[in-house]
Amino acid sequence: xxxxxxxxxxxxxxxxxxxxxxxxxxxxxxxxxxxxxxxxxxxxxxxxxxxxxxxxxxxxxxxxxxxxxxxxxxxxxxxxxxxxxxxxxxxxxxxxxxxxxxxxxxxxxxxxxx
Amino acid sequence: xxxxxxxxxxxxxxxxxxxxxxxxxxxxxxxxxxxxxxxxxxxxxxxxxxxxxxxxxxxxxxxxxxxxxxxxxxxxxxxxxxxxxxxxxxxxxxxxxxxxxxxxxxxxxxxxx
Numbered sequence: 001x002x003x004x005x006x007x008x009x010x011x012x013x014x015x016x017x018x019x020x021x022x023x024x025x026x027x028x029x030x031x032x033x034x035x036x037x038x039x040x041x042x043x044x045x046x047x048x049x050x051x052x053x054x055x056x057x058x059x060x061x062x063x064x065x066x067x068x069x070x071x072x073x074x075x076x077x078x079x080x081x082x083x084x085x086x087x088x089x090x091x092x093x094x095x096x097x098x099x100x101x102x103x104x105x106x107x108x109x110x111x112x113x114x
Numbered sequence: 115x116x117x118x119x120x121x122x123x124x125x126x127x128x129x130x131x132x133x134x135x136x137x138x139x140x141x142x143x144x145x146x147x148x149x150x151x152x153x154x155x156x157x158x159x160x161x162x163x164x165x166x167x168x169x170x171x172x173x174x175x176x177x178x179x180x181x182x183x184x185x186x187x188x189x190x191x192x193x194x195x196x197x198x199x200x201x202x203x204x205x206x207x208x209x210x211x212x213x214x215x216x217x218x219x220x221x222x223x224x225x226x227x
Contacts, residue, residue: 032213034216036218043202043219043220044204044218045218046218049215051213090157092213097170098170099162099164099170100145100146100147100159100164100216101147101170101172102149102157102206103159104157105156106156107156
């Protein structure tokens, strides 16, 4: 079992719709969770971080965390063509062996079509 | 604040050679992490430095090494390059390397021929 798994995609949604991206993780001691967006040929860009159970909203983005189910998701409301990118879920464990280490999922490719 | 910078942006090397990549973190950030990104393996953690000390290391061979300077700038070195080392090498900086957020630089695209 992979440490961090994302829905395989690719995901295609019409402009203005809600895009839902999902991620599960295997390490129960994980404490920090991040969503990055990566455009083709570019480096990952941090869009959301979440540390506690529940929802966290930032503009059109909402991250949801459920530690009991080891599940984190990202909702993008009113999706725009400019949101078309690969979305990476990243998880950080606690403890000394986790210093500076993010474990990434394989990414979900999102396409928003006009 | 200026973001994370990496040099060079592109590099072509031959098998057997060695290469050194440089990363300058965001001002005030003391932790620098390095990652390798390939289409097959995705993003994989190489190592992390904080206050000139390597605190964590991923599952890469000893050919991959790094260091950090007193101004928090970091370098990574790959010796005896192999074709499979062709990848995008990314560094990310964070304040302390704990649960805080990491910000990536633009990366160095290394091609080994």
